[in-house]
Amino acid sequence: MKSREPFALACPVPLSQYERVVLAHGGGGRLMHQLIEGMFRPAFATAEPALQHDGAILDPVGRRVAFTTDSYVVQPLFFPGGDIGRLAVLGTVNDLAMCGARPRWLSCSLILEEGFPMADLWTIVQSMAETVREVDVRLVTGDTKVVNRGKGDGVFINTAGVGILEHDLVIGPQSLRPGDACLLSGDLGRHGVAVLNAREDLGLQTDLQSDLASLVPPVLRLLEAGLEIHCLRDLTRGGLAAALVELASSSGLEISIQEAAVPVREEVRSACELLGLDPLLMANEGRFVAFLPPSQAARALEILRAEEVGRDAVLVGKVGAEKNGTVVVESPLGGRRIVDLPAGEQLPRIC
Amino acid sequence: MKSREPFALACPVPLSQYERVVLAHGGGGRLMHQLIEGMFRPAFATAEPALQHDGAILDPVGRRVAFTTDSYVVQPLFFPGGDIGRLAVLGTVNDLAMCGARPRWLSCSLILEEGFPMADLWTIVQSMAETVREVDVRLVTGDTKVVNRGKGDGVFINTAGVGILEHDLVIGPQSLRPGDACLLSGDLGRHGVAVLNAREDLGLQTDLQSDLASLVPPVLRLLEAGLEIHCLRDLTRGGLAAALVELASSSGLEISIQEAAVPVREEVRSACELLGLDPLLMANEGRFVAFLPPSQAARALEILRAEEVGRDAVLVGKVGAEKNGTVVVESPLGGRRIVDLPAGEQLPRIC
Numbered sequence: 236m237k238s239r240e241p242f243a244l245a246c247p248v249p250l251s252q253y254e255r256v257v258l259a260h261g262g263g264g265r266l267m268h269q270l271i272e273g274m275f276r277p278a279f280a281t282a283e284p285a286l287q288h289d290g291a292i293l294d295p296v297g298r299r300v301a302f303t304t305d306s307y308v309v310q311p312l313f314f315p316g317g318d319i320g321r322l323a324v325l326g327t328v329n330d331l332a333m334c335g336a337r338p339r340w341l342s343c344s345l346i347l348e349e350g351f352p353m354a355d356l357w358t359i360v361q362s363m364a365e366t367v368r369e370v371d372v373r374l375v376t377g378d379t380k381v382v383n384r385g386k387g388d389g390v391f392i393n394t395a396g397v398g399i400l401e402h403d404l405v406i407g408p409q410s411l412r413p414g415d416a417c418l419l420s421g422d423l424g425r426h427g428v429a430v431l432n433a434r435e436d437l438g439l440q441t442d443l444q445s446d447l448a449s450l451v452p453p454v455l456r457l458l459e460a461g462l463e464i465h466c467l468r469d470l471t472r473g474g475l476a477a478a479l480v481e482l483a484s485s486s487g488l489e490i491s492i493q494e495a496a497v498p499v500r501e502e503v504r505s506a507c508e509l510l511g512l513d514p515l516l517m518a519n520e521g522r523f524v525a526f527l528p529p530s531q532a533a534r535a536l537e538i539l540r541a542e543e544v545g546r547d548a549v550l551v552g553k554v555g556a557e558k559n560g561t562v563v564v565e566s567p568l569g570g571r572r573i574v575d576l577p578a579g580e581q582l583p584r585i586c
Numbered sequence: 587m588k589s590r591e592p593f594a595l596a597c598p599v600p601l602s603q604y605e606r607v608v609l610a611h612g613g614g615g616r617l618m619h620q621l622i623e624g625m626f627r628p629a630f631a632t633a634e635p636a637l638q639h640d641g642a643i644l645d646p647v648g649r650r651v652a653f654t655t656d657s658y659v660v661q662p663l664f665f666p667g668g669d670i671g672r673l674a675v676l677g678t679v680n681d682l683a684m685c686g687a688r689p690r691w692l693s694c695s696l697i698l699e700e701g702f703p704m705a706d707l708w709t710i711v712q713s714m715a716e717t718v719r720e721v722d723v724r725l726v727t728g729d730t731k732v733v734n735r736g737k738g739d740g741v742f743i744n745t746a747g748v749g750i751l752e753h754d755l756v757i758g759p760q761s762l763r764p765g766d767a768c769l770l771s772g773d774l775g776r777h778g779v780a781v782l783n784a785r786e787d788l789g790l791q792t793d794l795q796s797d798l799a800s801l802v803p804p805v806l807r808l809l810e811a812g813l814e815i816h817c818l819r820d821l822t823r824g825g826l827a828a829a830l831v832e833l834a835s836s837s838g839l840e841i842s843i844q845e846a847a848v849p850v851r852e853e854v855r856s857a858c859e860l861l862g863l864d865p866l867l868m869a870n871e872g873r874f875v876a877f878l879p880p881s882q883a884a885r886a887l888e889i890l891r892a893e894e895v896g897r898d899a900v901l902v903g904k905v906g907a908e909k910n911g912t913v914v915v916e917s918p919l920g921g922r923r924i925v926d927l928p929a930g931e932q933l934p935r936i937c
Contacts, residue, residue: 258935259929263822263823264823265926265928267823268832289654289818292650292751293650297647297648299643299646300644301643302642302644302691302748303640303641304727304744305729331641334641336641344655346697377655380657380659382739383739386738387738388738391733393746395693396641469640472613472615473613575616577616583610583734584609584733
């Protein structure tokens, strides 16, 4: 993370007057105006007119664009390695990257609970602003609502994003082919364990941080190298297992992975053993899988490993010829077990 | 509203098993998959792959596009003349129309409270689907989160939208010119009074319905007629007063309106008098103001009045030459009062 310096000014909305969010901050009147002009605009150091108007006007693109949205309800709002603001920017930017797009424009819609400390809101807004700069996107339009005390949970954030496809590939499960290599960009489960430890006060003696990170650089590098990417998917709720099950099910093909090849840090492994959780199902916020022809796997790994976020990238599996739509985990001793979707997340509200 | 017939099938998610939303419905696992495939996809009668994937790919446009977002937290969820689902589609579509865009693509992100009745969710999803068809947009990507009981309020909905500008006008407060006519598309305050009456159980003897409606047809008709639209603004939170104050403030020009020209139904007027509220500040969800050269006002009114939603359109005011950024209401007797933004909405959670 970059320094917070440019944002180290005191929160410009007079905290003495409003230390906490009140319903009128979402009412469309003077207080909402004050929040937008006094906090959001300085934080994003932007003159975007759409922060106050009905929408943003984007320049013509002339190429395909990707469009995505996610709402973020993570608890706690601040966790080791990130916070809900940074997550709300990176989560949506990462979804655009998974479409093979260069993220360009974001919207941000806040649902604040009456009574939420204004200082915490300021910290979150600063974090969003910092992250928006870091990943080089523009936050162009937004919305703020306030709900009554006890009808929300501090803050929920929705971001939607628009990005540009600068290539002609069709990236998605429909492009998976038998024989495709499956690359995994790094170790699993740190986001899930870090959030769980922070929320449940498990007292795990660990300084484990969430893996929360932008996946834009590695994806753009892969595309710029002209590699024939067939499919990309980030590993969020439900972890690697859920991502692969969805892809196998959508494509109708079998995907197999080598259990021994999956990188899991010792701290994550012990925490999972202690709590009866499966690292394959643990949430991540800075990990993805990439599928491409096996002949290009070595070059792709090289590119991924040159990026900080892909340092531990590995070849983890492949797409099989069988049309059974299942995911198979192969153990070092040659055992094969079929992975099914869990009913829910092992841990709710991880993102 | 159109008939509900095409959606009159029973909710396809087995209600016997899950009569209420559980946390796992937002967990990224089997239950979330069941909700998407069993409820959302049939309701929207769509094969959009992005309902399950990371984002939607939109075809190249080659023109400017508008991008907007809003979260909807209205209470009650069902009110005379609409519900949160219909509001979430029309509110965002209307914001695109105010940018002068033809709405094309929507995202939808749900934040559900654990324990929310599945049957109510189904009703809301049906209403969204029906409205999406009615206004001819595509819901292309979405997200579902579930928060713990007591940490939400039934359902919050975020929609973001992308629309296409099929003209070269610059529509916004920066295009306002002294002398511009200000047209108002219809009577004020029905949404606010209808929601208030439903929520607070005021027992007003009225069958007053929200004015909730699509503003797309009248806006497209104005544009297709080649009129030189300078600015459009829908009147939501804060009503006509807040909209005009924002425009006057952004443009630095004075906007004056004739109080006697503002259409307010008798039922709304009495309710406001009874409750000490001001119709100029009441929320609307199917009303807008349009600014254009005075020579084109008569033709624009003719076009607006040909549409059901613009039947009661009137010339309500004008942009003055004074550079004071204020809004002035002129009474029939010649009095002039300056309108300021209220601190908040008279009524919270109106949208």
